[in-house]
Amino acid sequence: MKAIYGGILTALIASVANAYLPVDDNDFGCITRAKADQYVSDFNINVSSFGGMELCNGNSDTKKLFNDLQMVEEGSFSGGDRNLFIRNIIPTANYFSWLKEQTGSIRRGHDMPTATAYNSFGNFTMQDGWAKLSTLGRVGTLIHEARHTEGYSHTQCRQGPYRDAYLAGCDSSLSQQGSHGVEMEYYSRVVLQGQNFHPVYTQMARLMNLGRANFVFNDNPMAQKDGLIAAGQHELIAVDSDLNTHEHVVGDIGDLRLKRTSFGATLYKGDEAFAVDLYQSEQPLMKDEFSYFKLLLDGRITDVADMQEVDVAGRRYMVALTQRGQLHTYIYAEGRWSAPSSAADVLSLVTTAPDGSEGLFVVSKDGTVYPLNPGNLRKGSALATKWPQGVVDFANWRSQRLAVETTGRVVDLSSGKAYSPLEGYQVQQLVRAPYYNAFGFEQ
Numbered sequence: 534m535k536a537i538y539g540g541i542l543t544a545l546i547a548s549v550a551n552a553y554l555p556v557d558d559n560d561f562g563c564i565t566r567a568k569a570d571q572y573v574s575d576f577n578i579n580v581s582s583f584g585g586m587e588l589c590n591g592n593s594d595t596k597k598l599f600n601d602l603q604m605v606e607e608g609s610f611s612g613g614d615r616n617l618f619i620r621n622i623i624p625t626a627n628y629f630s631w632l633k634e635q636t637g638s639i640r641r642g643h644d645m646p647t648a649t650a651y652n653s654f655g656n657f658t659m660q661d662g663w664a665k666l667s668t669l670g671r672v673g674t675l676i677h678e679a680r681h682t683e684g685y686s687h688t689q690c691r692q693g694p695y696r697d698a699y700l701a702g703c704d705s706s707l708s709q710q711g712s713h714g715v716e717m718e719y720y721s722r723v724v725l726q727g728q729n730f731h732p733v734y735t736q737m738a739r740l741m742n743l744g745r746a747n748f749v750f751n752d753n754p755m756a757q758k759d760g761l762i763a764a765g766q767h768e769l770i771a772v773d774s775d776l777n778t779h780e781h782v783v784g785d786i787g788d789l790r791l792k793r794t795s796f797g798a799t800l801y802k803g804d805e806a807f808a809v810d811l812y813q814s815e816q817p818l819m820k821d822e823f824s825y826f827k828l829l830l831d832g833r834i835t836d837v838a839d840m841q842e843v844d845v846a847g848r849r850y851m852v853a854l855t856q857r858g859q860l861h862t863y864i865y866a867e868g869r870w871s872a873p874s875s876a877a878d879v880l881s882l883v884t885t886a887p888d889g890s891e892g893l894f895v896v897s898k899d900g901t902v903y904p905l906n907p908g909n910l911r912k913g914s915a916l917a918t919k920w921p922q923g924v925v926d927f928a929n930w931r932s933q934r935l936a937v938e939t940t941g942r943v944v945d946l947s948s949g950k951a952y953s954p955l956e957g958y959q960v961q962q963l964v965r966a967p968y969y970n971a972f973g974f975e976q
């Protein structure tokens with residue numbers, strides 16, 4: 534009986550799974566030769582530059598491109614749910630025909646390592662960065678590049694990681710309806726109107742949408758509101774601006790460290806980072822390819838002990854501390870990590886100091902806290918207040934200064950009393966993290 538029940542259950546799960554398009558490249562199965570030939574001819578694909586014809590192996594770049602095109606051709610949308618990014622720039626039924634129309638040819642190249650892909654008069658060259666992305670990121674890239682063929686180009690960024698960089702990478706606004714706008718519209722439609730996308734692909738689309746839209750438009754179209762996020766052993770507890778709490782079941786948090794990121798929050802440890810979706814109550818841990826913790830994915834920096842993504846004066850920085858006691862900052866304009874700066878006595882990187890000041894700080898092994906310039910990695914003079922024993926995190930929230938004690942209690946530092954919205958929870962970590970109105974501020 535048990536076996537039969539199990540069999541039915543497996544069949545049921547399989548049939549549900551089959552209703553969705555795959556997410557992982559190795560779950561797509563083989564493509565027919567006829568279909569592959571059709572894609573090659575429709576998009577004028579230079580197959581040899583992708584490593585030759587491949588119908589089955591999801592690790593080959595050729596098959597990855599076929600998977601992307603299949604996602605565009607078979608993805609379906611319906612329903613009237615909208616958000617600020619959905620402006621019907623590309624009609625939902627036309628994605629595939631529109632992409633075909635805007636693509637002169639597609640080849641694989643290694644000539645512009647700082648770019649994911651580039652478009653020269655309708656001819657796309659996909660770079661190493663494209664090959665490393667998930668299906669979602671790669672499909673977003675193709676849609677983005679296709680819009681360039683229609684004459685939309687970028688302007689210099691006035692904020693974020695590429696602020697003042699020589700390479701123009703931003704759109705002036707969403708209403709310009711350029712490449713970033715069309716890309717964001719696709720992500721938002723997957724989330725709000727998608728019919729046959731896997732829940733994981735949908736979740737990735739939401740995080741990618743938030744992770745990019747917060748810096749690629751010089752005129753930011755989204756409104757942002759901070760929430761307070763506490764981590765227990767197995768769940769995250771979000772406190773909204775009305776002081777209501779919302780629980781998110783995450784699985785085993787263990788010694789993963791909760792970090793604020795541009796899209797919300799990330800759980801980080803060593804060379805791995807997992808994105809937190811603050812808009813969904815239950816979630817699998819998925820690799821963070823949405824904030825600049827994604828720099829861990831390319832393996833150019835390893836043996837990392839701590840990391841912080843931080844915005845200071847309209848610029849975004851990513852700073853890493855290695856196990857060898859060296860600090861690096863990422864130089865976005867050049868697409869590389871800085872030379873190391875010695876930090877042998879540094880234990881961790883924090884964004885809120887014990888005195889409540891915010892920015893980037895290093896905590897040394899004896900508890901001394903120093904401000905750190907995230908651009909040149911120079912330490913300022915030591916703060917008067919050392920990191921107190923028994924405190925894990927400090928966070929500023931709605932004009933209150935809070936601290937998490939190693940006992941699991943969150944304390945309001947002005948009164949010395951337990952912070953009531955989080956009373957009864959065994960809290961181990963605390964950050965303030967951004968929510969955006971693109972998908973509702975809170976659930």
Ligand SMILES: [Zn+2]
Pocket residue numbers: 677678681687712
């Ligand atoms: Zn572009």
